[in-house]
Amino acid sequence: xxxxxADLVRVGLDQFVTAEEGCHLLTGWVAVPRGARLGLTxxxxxxxxxALHFTTHPRPDVSFDDPTVExxxxxxxxxxxxxxxxxxxAVSADNLAVEILLPPPxxxxxGELVLNWSWIAVYSLxxxxxxxxxxxxxxxxxxxxxxxxxxxxERVPLLPATTGxxxxxxxxxxxxxxxxxxxxxxxxAGGQAHAPEVHAVALVPGGDGRPRALPxxxxxxxxxxxxxxxxxxxxxxxxxxxxxAVLVEIAAGGTRHWLRWQPERLSVPxxxxxxxxxxxxAGCNDPAASLAWLRxxxxxREEGFRPVLAGLxxxxxxxxxNEPRVLLLLGLNNPLCAxxxxxxxxxxxxxxxxxxxxxxxxAEAGQSLMRRGRVPVQIGPSLGAVLRRGSLAGSTVVMxxxxxxxxxxxxxxVAALCASGFPGTHLADLRAFSAxxxxxxxxxxxxxxxxxxxxxxxxAAPRFPAIGGIGGAAAGxxxxxxxxxxxxxxxxxxxxxxxx
Amino acid sequence: xxxxxxxxxxxxxxxxxxxxxxxxxxxRQFVTMRSEGWPCWYVAASDLADSPAVxxxxxVLAYNDDEHLFGPSGMAEDQLYWADAGQRAALVDFLxxxxxxxxxxxxxxxxxxxxxLELAERRPEARIVLTMHEMLAxxxxxxQMVRTKGRELCRRESPVRCVGCFRxxxxxxxxxxxxxxxxxxxxxxxxLYPSEFIRARYEExxxxxxxxxxxxxxxxxxxxxxxRGTGRGGAASFGFFGQPTEFKGLDILLRGFALALREEEKxxxxxxxxxxxxxxxxxxxxxxxxxxVESNIVFYGRYDVDEVLDLMGTVxxxxxxSIWWENSPVVIQEAKRAGTPLIVSDIGGMAExxxxxVDGLHFKRGSPADLSRALRHAAQPEVHAALRxxxxxxxxxxxxxxxxxxxxxxxxxxxxxRVAVG
Numbered sequence: 041x042x043x044x045x046a047d048l049v050r051v052g053l054d055q056f057v058t059a060e061e062g063c064h065l066l067t068g069w070v071a072v073p074r075g076a077r078l079g080l081t082x083x084x085x086x087x088x089x090x091a092l093h094f095t096t097h098p099r100p101d102v103s104f105d106d107p108t109v110e111x112x113x114x115x116x117x118x119x120x121x122x123x124x125x126x127x128x129x130a131v132s133a134d135n136l137a138v139e140i141l142l143p144p145p146x147x148x149x150x151g152e153l154v155l156n157w158s159w160i161a162v163y164s165l166x167x168x169x170x171x172x173x174x175x176x177x178x179x180x181x182x183x184x185x186x187x188x189x190x191x192x193x194e195r196v197p198l199l200p201a202t203t204g205x206x207x208x209x210x211x212x213x214x215x216x217x218x219x220x221x222x223x224x225x226x227x228x229a230g231g232q233a234h235a236p237e238v239h240a241v242a243l244v245p246g247g248d249g250r251p252r253a254l255p256x257x258x259x260x261x262x263x264x265x266x267x268x269x270x271x272x273x274x275x276x277x278x279x280x281x282x283x284x285a286v287l288v289e290i291a292a293g294g295t296r297h298w299l300r301w302q303p304e305r306l307s308v309p310x311x312x313x314x315x316x317x318x319x320x321x322a323g324c325n326d327p328a329a330s331l332a333w334l335r336x337x338x339x340x341r342e343e344g345f346r347p348v349l350a351g352l353x354x355x356x357x358x359x360x361x362n363e364p365r366v367l368l369l370l371g372l373n374n375p376l377c378a379x380x381x382x383x384x385x386x387x388x389x390x391x392x393x394x395x396x397x398x399x400x401x402x403a404e405a406g407q408s409l410m411r412r413g414r415v416p417v418q419i420g421p422s423l424g425a426v427l428r429r430g431s432l433a434g435s436t437v438v439m440x441x442x443x444x445x446x447x448x449x450x451x452x453x454v455a456a457l458c459a460s461g462f463p464g465t466h467l468a469d470l471r472a473f474s475a476x477x478x479x480x481x482x483x484x485x486x487x488x489x490x491x492x493x494x495x496x497x498x499x500a501a502p503r504f505p506a507i508g509g510i511g512g513a514a515a516g517x518x519x520x521x522x523x524x525x526x527x528x529x530x531x532x533x534x535x536x537x538x539x540x
Numbered sequence: 541x542x543x544x545x546x547x548x549x550x551x552x553x554x555x556x557x558x559x560x561x562x563x564x565x566x567x568r569q570f571v572t573m574r575s576e577g578w579p580c581w582y583v584a585a586s587d588l589a590d591s592p593a594v595x596x597x598x599x600v601l602a603y604n605d606d607e608h609l610f611g612p613s614g615m616a617e618d619q620l621y622w623a624d625a626g627q628r629a630a631l632v633d634f635l636x637x638x639x640x641x642x643x644x645x646x647x648x649x650x651x652x653x654x655x656x657l658e659l660a661e662r663r664p665e666a667r668i669v670l671t672m673h674e675m676l677a678x679x680x681x682x683x684q685m686v687r688t689k690g691r692e693l694c695r696r697e698s699p700v701r702c703v704g705c706f707r708x709x710x711x712x713x714x715x716x717x718x719x720x721x722x723x724x725x726x727x728x729x730x731x732l733y734p735s736e737f738i739r740a741r742y743e744e745x746x747x748x749x750x751x752x753x754x755x756x757x758x759x760x761x762x763x764x765x766x767x768r769g770t771g772r773g774g775a776a777s778f779g780f781f782g783q784p785t786e787f788k789g790l791d792i793l794l795r796g797f798a799l800a801l802r803e804e805e806k807x808x809x810x811x812x813x814x815x816x817x818x819x820x821x822x823x824x825x826x827x828x829x830x831x832x833v834e835s836n837i838v839f840y841g842r843y844d845v846d847e848v849l850d851l852m853g854t855v856x857x858x859x860x861x862s863i864w865w866e867n868s869p870v871v872i873q874e875a876k877r878a879g880t881p882l883i884v885s886d887i888g889g890m891a892e893x894x895x896x897x898v899d900g901l902h903f904k905r906g907s908p909a910d911l912s913r914a915l916r917h918a919a920q921p922e923v924h925a926a927l928r929x930x931x932x933x934x935x936x937x938x939x940x941x942x943x944x945x946x947x948x949x950x951x952x953x954x955x956x957x958r959v960a961v962g
Contacts, residue, residue, distance in 0.1 A: 374712055379621050379720035382654060443712045446719035450746060
């Protein structure tokens with residue numbers, strides 16, 4: 041008996057939908073000879089529609105008695121179709137081909153549809169939406185910031201940073217730094233036929249406050265039979281950005297699992313020093329492997345962040361006489377700072393149009409200036425709090441800390457100090473700087489910058505506190521190297537300004 | 541039109557309540573200027589005025605004619621500023637309201653450098669003058685520039701060295717302290733130093749005001765009007781005038797005297813200003829030394845300033861064995877006035893004010909053995925006679941007032957001081 045292709049390729053259509061989220065998609069299943077290479081094309085009045093996303097997945101709900109037949113579910117998203125009277129689907133499986141007529145697409149809501157899909161299909165579509173520019177609009181639909189995937193994501197299990205058994209995972213630990221980085225360390229039971237695989241997508245708050253799913257621009261993986269370490273770094277995040285949750289897909293033992301993982305939020309030094317411990321917790325007890333992992337991570341960081349740091353505006357000095365000129369005085373943590381500011385008040389008023397005071401005794405220090413009423417004063421318990429107000433963007437910012445300002449006062453250099461400000465528009469860079477190479481506090485980085493300015497005057501730059509763990513020394517060197525990249529032009533600029 | 545300058549003297553204390561050299565000098569200046577017909581006021585810190593009742597009435601207590609007291613409000617050596625800016629402002633209101641041409645501060649302890657700062661801004665047309673009495677701004681160890689451990693002298697301050705003395709504080713603390721004090725004291729138009737020594741210390745510290753001069757404190761009309769002493773004290777009689785404090789070196793004197801006595805039995809020592817119990821309270825280890833010299837030593841207890849010249853006349857030598865630098869000790873001025881030669885430590889203001897071979901003798905600071913040598917040398921009648929003949933007198937009123945006039949930027953005509961006005 042001769043069989044035509046239609047007997048060998050069977051198609052079941054679930055939906056052909058014009059989704060209100062702004063895409064057109066076709067879902068269903070195909071039964072084809074096992075192992076055949078599958079192709080699906082939607083035709084609009086005979087014209088091929090471009091597939092923007094195509095994925096297949098098992099359909100255990102559809103079965104045939106024939107063991108040579110394989111059933112695969114599919115999801116295909118096509119580009120915007122032209123107006124058409126006739127729709128068709130061309131299916132190919134190796135050298136077999138069939139074409140079936142499709143009903144006209146109906147309107148539907150993708151967010152509802154995906155709830156009934158295989159999670160393989162949902163996650164795959166999510167990743168395509170993040171990777172394919174023309175599907176980017178899908179993610180913008182709805183109010184959640186996560187497009188049609190918001191409700192589905194709610195159903196994905198949410199785990200804390202340190203987790204015990206979950207699916208094939210025996211133990212795991214997730215860490216995050218403010219530089220848009222996460223590491224996931226997972227330990228698996230032995231006897232896996234294939235090394236486990238891990239994919240991840242970051243779930244972060246967007247600028248509008250809504251959550252966003254973002255792909256990692258840089259990924260490092262360390263696979264072993266019983267252990268996987270994953271490092272992911274966001275490509276163009278506005279730093280600081282500590283990733284609050286990660287959507288993770290784990291493939292191990294022939295099954296796939298999804299989870300939302302909430303990493304432990306750490307400063308950069310703690311993030312780096314925590315790698316070894318997290319790997320041990322996940323079952324990797326090889327110190328050499330852990331050191332190699334950390335070195336790879338540090339290399340990636342240095343290559344990735346070096347251009348970012350070199351371009352930070354904090355190293356650029358504002359032209360002299362550029363007003364308004366704001367004195368940003370940090371580290372007012374000693375009760376004597378109130379006396380310092382009072383004694384310097386006439387000079388502050390002579391050279392600056394505003395003062396921003398930061399530190400535990402900033403409020404007391406600001407009293408004298410406020411009482412005199414000649415320059416506006418902002419008080420902040422931390423620089424981060426001041427920066428969040430965003431009120432310095434239009435100013436030239438003169439930065440100093442209590443000790444350096446006191447030294448300038450003693451040496452009669454306050455005028456010179458106040459002459460070397462940087463554009464306030466670049467203050468936002470400070471937080472990025474802190475996220476990449478600081479300990480997490482903007483004030484700490486700013487004080488390093490102050491020290492960097494003074495480095496040419498003979499003062500030693502402050503060193504990072506000792507970082508623990510097997511790679512502590514390497515991590516410390518890495519941070520200092522990043523620091524030097526950012527600080528060198530600043531010290532040169534300060535020197536030039538002082539000479540001028 | 542020209543008139544005498546009006547001067548408001550602001551001091552850390554009033555001699556009616558304490559008899560320190562600084563407040564004595566300040567008050568004598570006030571009395572002297574007033575006797576010359578200058579309009580002047582004396583405004584002094586006093587705990588008597590540190591009460592809620594006085595604060596409620598502006599914080600200033602009228603005391604005598606043109607004399608006023610204010611509460612220092614808990615100001616201490618390690619807190620050289622006003623805790624309550626409102627209280628300080630009230631005092632500035634009062635001072636500014638006096639309308640003085642010159643505000644002459646004596647010392648800044650209990651006065652507050654921040655008061656100087658605020659007053660200078662309130663009265664920019666007035667002249668701010670400061671007389672230094674010790675080095676509290678430079679050194680947190682009572683302004684003595686003696687290390688806290690042992691009695692090592694400190695020759696130069698730096699925040700790092702200061703942390704060496706005060707381990708509980710940090711470098712930042714001392715940097716901030718210096719910045720505050722130095723930048724505040726820089727607001728003075730003129731600074732008067734009673735000795736070259738203290739001037740050098742302040743200048744090395746960074747204080748370079750528009751006008752600076754060395755002007756010794758004036759002993760006052762009462763003492764300077766009295767005839768120069770013709771003391772009856774013999775060459776072998778020595779006197780100590782002062783308190784047995786940690787830095788005055790009375791322990792050095794007693795040990796040195798005991799050593800000298802072993803070789804020269806006829807020496808005698810009179811201690812004025814304290815009793816034996818006072819000495820033992822400070823220096824319990826001296827009990828055996830005092831027992832050893834008991835028959836050659838007399839403790840006279842406290843004395844009145846008016847008696848000092850007479851008392852100094854009862855001894856052949858005044859010994860000043862301080863282990864700290866001193867500035868311009870009033871005891872030296874008084875001894876010079878009394879015509880009694882001195883034996884002093886060979887450092888700081890003492891070495892400067894007592895020219896060896898003219899006004900007296902020097903010995904190695906802190907060395908009982910060298911002091912013993914000096915005492916025995918001094919006990920020779922010919923040495924004593926020579927120095928009694930050559931010892932110089934204290935600064936007289938004319939030179940003192942001329943020094944003030946220069947510091948105040950006023951002209952001098954017809955023997956009267958005048959300030960240009962209008």
